Amino acid sequence: MQEAMIKRAKELLTDGTVNRVLGWQKGGVAYDATPAVFDSAEALEQGFVYDDFTAANLSKYLVKETKNEGKVLVFLKPCDTYSLNQLTKEHRVNRDNVYVIGVGCDGKADVEKLRAQGMDGILGITAEGDNFVVETLYGNKTVAKADVLAERCVVCKSRKLMTYDEILGEDGEVIDSNRFDMVEQLENMTSDQRYAFWQNELSRCIRCNACRNVCPACTCEKCVFDNVNSGVANTAAADSFEEKLFHVIRAFHVAGRCTDCGECSRVCPQGIPLHLLNRKFIKDINELYGEYQAGEDTDSRGPLTNFTYDDCEPSIVHERGVE
C-alpha cells in the first residue's frame, strides 16, 4: 500500500493537481510515525510511511491546511472520511482545496496492546500475513494482528469511504458493529457502580487537552475552556468536579457531531475510555431521535440542531434506566 500511495502522490504532485501531501513521516521505531506534509517527490521517497501503526486521523489538519494556497493531497481511512465530511458540513474545511485519496482499511494496531501482551522493549515490528513479528530487547515474538487491533478498530462502525476523489485499495461496507456494548454494560450497572467507574477513570485525567486538541470536532477558534471570559476556563482540572465538567461539556459540545473516530481515547496518555462518553451520546441520539451517523453527509441537520414535535421528554432517563 505504502508504495502505491507514494507512487500516486508523486503523480499528483507532478501533474500539479496538488502541491503538497499530508501523510506520515517515518519515525525512529516501528510505531512512531508523525503526521507530516511532504512537498516533493524526494521527501516522499525518503520519509513517507504507511503501515498498521499510522493511525492518526489526518482530517483535523485540513482545517489549517486548506487555508493555505493550493490543493493538498490527503490519505484518509474510512473513519477519517466521516470526520472530513463533518468538517466540510461545518464549513471548517474547504473541501475544494483537498484531494482525498481514500484508503481501504482493515484496522490499525495499538502499540499499547502489544505492550499489554508483554512485549517490552519493542525494537521492530514486521507484518507477516495476519501476524506481527515483534523484535524486542527480550527476544522475538509473534502476535496475531487481530489481537492487537485498537479498540476503535475492533468495533469498527464502517469501512466505507464517505468522501474521496479516488480510492486506493478496497472500499468496504458500513458494519453493524457492537460498538455500544460497553456503553450498554455501563447502563446496566447501578448508578453507584457507574459513579465508581467514572470516578476512577476521570480521576486520572491530567487535563493535558490531548483529547480536545486531537478531536476533529473540537476545532473551535477559541475553546470555552481556554477563554478567561467564559466563566468555565480552567487549565487544570483542580478537582473531581472540574474533571467531570470538562469531559461532560466537551462531550456535549461534540454531541451529534462526533463521528466516533476514537482519536480521543487513542491519544489519552492516561488511557481513559473517553470515547464511551461520546458513544453514550451517539447511542442516546440513535435510540431517542432515530439513527444518525455524523459525517455520513455534508448537509443533514445534526440531531441537536433539530427536533420533532413528539420527541421524548427527559423523564425517559428515569423510565428506561435500571434501578
Place this chain on the structure above:
Amino acid sequence: MQRIGVFVCWCGSNIAGTVDVHKVAEALKSEPGVVISTQYQYMCSEAGQTLIKDAIRDHKLTGIVVCSCSPRMHEATFRKTAAAAGLNPYMVEIANIREQCSWIHKDMEVGTEKAIILGRAAIAKVHLNAPLVAGESPVVKRALVIGGGIAGIQTALDIADAGFPVDIVETKPTIGGKMAQIDKTFPTLDCAACILTPKMVDAAQHEKINIYAYSEVAEVKGFVGNFSVKIKQKARMVDTTKCTGCGLCVEKCPMKKVPNEFNLGMDKRSAIYIPFAQAVPKVATIDPTACIKMKTGKCGLCATVCEAGAIDYTQQDSFIEEKYGAIVVATGYNPINLDKYDEFAYNQSPDVITSLEFERLTNAAGPTAGKLLRPSDGKHPHTLVFVQCVGSRCDVANEKGKSYCSKICCMYTAKHAMLCREKYPDTDVYVFYIDVRTPGKNFDEFYRRAVEEYGVHYIKGMVGKVAPQADGTLLVQGSDLIEGEQLKIKADLVVLAAAIEPDKSARPLATMLTASMDTNDFFTEAHPKLRPVESPTAGVFLSGCCQGPKDIPETVSQASGAAAKVIGLLVKDSLTCNPCVAHSNELMCNGCSACEKVCPYGAISYEDKEFRMPDRTTAIRRVASVNPAVCQGCGACTVACPSGAMDLNGFSNSQIMAEVDAICK
C-alpha cells in the same frame, strides 16, 4: 466595578409582611459594589421613583437593583425611572421578592433570608450588565402579497386602502385563485364569481396596487421593514401593456387541444389563452409547451390577427427587484393528488371526480356550461355519491393522506348535495361521512336543510371501494355504521372530497423567507392563539390557507387581520429593536452554522470576513452575524454555539452564571 444602588420595596405589607425589608436592605449594603441600599413603602410610586432617581444622581450609580414585585409587573417602570435619571435603562435588575418570595412564604425569617439571596443574585447580575441601546431600522413603506387568491386580494386591498402601495405576485396568468373556480359559496349560496370578480377589478384598478401576474418570487433578502425581493416575471409572449384582451388570438389559434387547467382538464383550451372571461389582468398568455410557433417556428397566426401588435415571441423571463417593509404569504391550497386512491377508482373512471371538478361541472362558465353531465358520456347522472374525508384525518401511518381535517369539505359537500337536489330533483344523492362538522355561523342550519329539506342521504360510514361496472355505472361499496350494514350503491357519479394541502410553491418560499413550516408544509404562526396571522419571522404575515385549511369567510378575516398587522408595521417610520438580542463574537466564531440552524427567525447570516491576525497576517474566516432587527432574543443559538462566541444581551452566559453563583453560595 459598578456603583450599585439597591432599592427594597415594601409593597405596603405585601412584601414587608413576610420579609424584613430593613434587614434585606442592610444585608445587601455589604455586597460588592453596592454604594447605597435603602427601602421604601412603594418604590413604584411617584415618591419611590423620585427616591431612585435622586440616588442615581447623588451616588453616581451605574446600576440599580430593585427588590420588589415581579419584573413582569414593573421592570418597564423602573427602566423608565432609570432612563429619566440618565442611567441606561438596561442597567436595572429586579429581584422578585413579592410573587416569588413574600407571597409564598409565611415565615418572616425564611422570607427575609430568601429575599436577601434573590437580591444578591440580582446584584451579581447587574455587575455584568452593559448599557444597551435599542437600535432602529427604517421601514420601507410598501408591502408584498404573495398569492392572488381571495386571501391575497383582500389583504392587498386593505393595505392599499390604508394608503400603502402593495404588490401582488401571482404565479398564474390571472389573479382570483380557487375562489374563481368555485360556483356557489356556502352557506348563503351566493355566486362566487359575483362577489369575487368585483374585488379583482378593485385590485386591478386600485392606484396603490400593482399586480405581477404570471410571476414568482425568486429571491428574498433582508428583514422586517427592509426586505429586498427579486420577482421573476415569466415570459407570456404577450406585451401586457398592448394586449386589450379582445380574445381574437384565442379564437384564431389553431392549437386547441390543450387541457384547460382552469376547468381542471375537463375541457380544452387553445395554446394562447385567457383563463376565464373575468381574468385580471385580462390579457392573453401563450403556453410555450403547446404553441406551434414556439415549438416549430411555424404558424404565428396570433401575431397576424392581433391588432394591438401585442404578440412577442421573443419575450424572455424578466426580473424585477423591489424593496418591501412587509411580506404577506397567501399561497393558498390545492386538493391533494388522488392517484394513489385506487379504491375510489379516481384514475380508472372519468365519472369519479373531485369536489373542485364538481364545482366546475356545475358552474355556468364551466365545461358543461353549468349542466350537470357525466364526464364519461355527457349524460345526466341520477345517482350521486359523495365521499367525505378522502385523504383527510388519516392515521399518521397512512402515507397517502393527511392527518388533519381539511375543514371545508363538510360544508361544500352539503352545498353540492343541496344544489344537486335543488336543480335536479330526479337525483338520488348519498353522502358518506365520518362526522359532519358544521361549526360556523349558519353552518349547521345549512347542513340540516340539505338533509331535511332536500332529502340528501347522509350515511355515517366510509366507502370501501368504488368499482366501475361494465354498464358505465359505478358500484359504490360502503358501510353504514349506524344501521350496521354494508351498502352497495350503483352510482352514476362519485364525488370525492379530496383533502386540501398547501400549494407546492410554499415550501421553497418558506425557505427563502426563513419562515417556519409544520410537517404538513403549512406555515406556522408566531403564536397559535395570540399571533395567528404572523409568522415567527418578523415582517412575514400569513393569510389564508397557507397557514391551515379555512373557508372563505375565515380566509377573508385572516386576510384583513394580516393587513391590519402590515398596516401597523408600515405606519412606523422605523422599528425599535429589542436590544436584548444575540450577538456573535467574530474572533471566536467558527462559522459552523449551528446557530443559524436553530434560529427560528433566520436572524443569523454568515459572511466571509478578512481578519488581521495577531501575527499581522490576514485570514479570511466565515463568521456569523446577527441581525438585531430580526433577532427576538430567545437564546437558542447561544447554547448551540460550542465556542461561546454567541451570547445574549441581557442574559449573557456570565450574567446567568453569576446569578447561579449568588444563589448557591
Place this chain on the structure above:
Amino acid sequence: MQVEKKEFKPTIVAFCCNWCSYAGADLSGTNRLNYPANVKIIRVPCSCRVNPMFVLRAFQRGADGVIICGCHPGDCHYTTGNYYARRRMTLLFSMLDFLGIERDRTRLEWVSAAEGAKFAATMNDFVETVTKLGENKRLEDLRCKKQ
C-alpha cells in the same frame, strides 16, 4: 448522646422561561400557593437559553437539584425553543445519569403561565425528591462547600 442532625434543606435552582413558567411562578405567588424557600428562580428568556454549563455550574456551587421549566411543547413564545431545550436536557440528564449522578437531581417541566398550582406542586415535589436524596455529593466541588 445522640446529636440531633440538622435538617437537610436542599438548594434548588430553577431556570424559568420568562413567558410561561416564570409567569406561572408569579401566579402561584399571586394565589399564595406555598412551596419551599429553597427554590430560587433564575429568569431566562426561554428554556432553550439554558446551557448545560449552567446546570453543572449550579451543582458545582452547591445546588442539590436543578429544575428547568419552560412553555409546554407547541407553546414556545419563540415557537421552537423548548423543543431544542428538550433534546439538550434529555441528553444532558442521560449523560449525568451515565456518570452515576442521581437522576432525580435534574428535571425538566413544562409549566404554563396559567399553571400557578402546577408550578407550586412541581416545586414541592421536586424539593421533596431532592431532600430524600440528600446532599449532592457526586457532582460537588469541595472548594465551594460551606465550612
Place this chain on the structure above:
Amino acid sequence: MSVQETLIPKLGVVTDVRIDTPDVKTFRVNALDGGKVFDHMPGQCAMLSIPGVGEAMFSITSSPTNTEFMEFSIKKCGCLTNWLHQMEEGQQITIRGPYGNGFPVETEFKGKDMVFVAGGIGLAPLRSVINYVRDNRQNYGTVDIVYGSRSMEDLVDYKEIIDVWCKEEGINVYLTIDREQEGWDGHVGFVPNYVKELGFDTNKTVIICGPPIMIKFTLAGLIELGFDKTQVYTTMELKMKCGVGKCGRCNIGAKYVCKDGPVFRCDQLDEMPNEY
C-alpha cells in the same frame, strides 16, 4: 509570615489615587499600619492583586528614597487594571515583591551622565530612577530627560515634571507630543526623532522605556549618534505569574524577565532570542 514566602502576598492599602491621564492613574500604597510594605531598588517591580480578579506585575514608580509610601502608575488595559482603576482610597490590595534586578544605580550608573528617554506610560519605571538620581544628586553627572506622549493629556506625571523636575537645576527636561495640539507650544514629533535632533554627548548612559517600536527606533538613533549598546538600558515586560523565575513563562531565551530582568542592557538583548 516567614520572609521566604515569596508567593504569599502582603496587604497594602491604597491611600491616594491620582488621575494622570485619561487612562493612567497613580496609586499610593501603604502598609496597613502605615509606612511601606517593603523596600525596593529603582526599576524593580511588584505583584499587585485583587483576589478573585487577578494578579499582575507592575513597576514601582516611586523612588526608594521615598520612605513613606510606594506609588504605582497604572495604565488601563485589561481586566485587572480596569478593576484597579475603579479603586478608591481605603481599598486594600495584596502586594508581593520586590522582584527583578532593577537599574544598576549603585554600580554602573554611578558618576555617569544620565539620559532618560521615555514614551507614554514608559515613564513609570523611569520615574523611580529619576527621583533616585535627584535625591542622590552628588553621585551622578548631568541628567537629561526626554519624554513624549501621544498628546498633552497623555503625559504622565505632568505636574511633577513641570513643577519639580523642570525647575531643578542640572536637569534638562525635553517634552514632546506626537501631534500639534492647541495649548501646546513645546516640541512636536516622535521621541526617537527628538532624541536624534537633540544629539546627546556619546559618553552618557541612556535608559529607554516605552513602547517596543519607540525603543527600537530610539536605539537605532542613538547608535547613529555614536552610542554603544553597552551604554543603553531598557526594561522589558512579559506575562508573569510567580515573579521569581520558577513558573516558566516570562523567559526570553535563558533569561527570566522577572528575575534576570526587567532591566537589560541593550547589548544583552542582542544575545537573547528575538521573542518579546
Place this chain on the structure above:
Amino acid sequence: MKQIKLDSIQSLFKALSATRTLYLPVDTPAGADFKKYEDGVLWSGALNPNRSAKDFFFPQTENMVDFKVEGKTIEIIEPTRPDEDFVVFGVRACDARSFELLDKVFLCDPVDTYYQNRREHGVIVTVCCNKPAETCFCTNFGIDPTAPGGDVACWQDDDTLYLQANTKAGEALLNSVADVLAEADDSAADSVKETVKAIMAKLPIQNLDLSAFTEDNLLNLFGSEQWKKLSEACLGCGTCTFVCPTCQCYDIKDFDTGHGIKRFRCWDSCMYSEFTRCAHGNPRLSQVERFRQRFMHKLVYFPANNNGDFSCVGCGRCLAKCPISMNIVKVIKALGGANK
C-alpha cells in the same frame, strides 16, 4: 545492604506504611500509576508509571493561599501545609534524577516553600530498572539506572529485593522497618546490575549527539529552520509536559468559591496557546514558537542556567505518550549534529 524476599514484600510495604503514607506503582487498566498503599495493593512490575513521581512534590494543583474579601478589606489566610510523612517506593533512576533538577528550580533562592515542605516530608525509594524499554534513553544524560539514587536504592532479582540506603533519611527509613529486612552482602545486587547493564547496551536510543546544545549556540539553534517542520503536526496539547518528570511550569489562579477566594497553582504547559498570552498580546503566537520554547528550554536554556545539566532525564514517557509521536529524541536528532 539489606534484603527481603519478593514473596514477603507485602510485609515490607506494611511496615513502611505503618508510620507514614506509602505510595507505589500499581497496575491500572491503562498502565501503572502511583497509588497509596493499602492492604492488598500489589506493586506493579511496570517499568514506569504513566505519570512521573514529580506529582508528590509538585502536585498538579496546590492551594497556596486563601483570601476573604469584604468591602474594601482583604484578609489573607495561609492554608495549613501538608505535614504527613510519606515514602515513594519504586521510583526509577530517571525520575529520581528529575528531583535533582526540580530542586535546582524550586530550592534556589527564593525557595519555593510548598515544594520544600513536601520534599522534606518525602523519602524516595528507587528501584533499579530490570526491564528497560526501547523508549529509555536516560544514559544519554549520564544516568545510570543500576545506581538509581534516591534515599534508598533497591535492586530486584528473580526472588529478592536488595535495599541500600543512600542518605540519612534513607537509613532512618530502613531502620524503621529493620524487622522485616535481612542483611545482605554489599555485592549481592551486582549480578542484577550486570544483567541490566547488558540490556542497556542494546537500547536503540544511545549516544545522542548533544554537543550542539550549548549556550554559545543558543541563537543559532533558536533560528533553526527545522523547528517549523518538527512542530508541524504538534497538536499543542500538554501531554509531553504533564507526563514529563522535569517540566515545572505552573500557573497561579484565583478561584472564587462563593465564600472566599482560593489562590492555587496548577501545572501549565508552554505548549498551550494561552501560556504567554497577556493583555498586550502574545510573544509566542504560533505553535512553532511554543514547541521551540519547550525543547530549547530543556536542551539549552536550562543547561545555560544550571551548569550544563539538561532538563531531560530520558524516561521516555513523551516518546510513548505523544499523540503524534513527536518527541525530544527526534528533536535532538534533527538539531543535534547539523546545527553545531
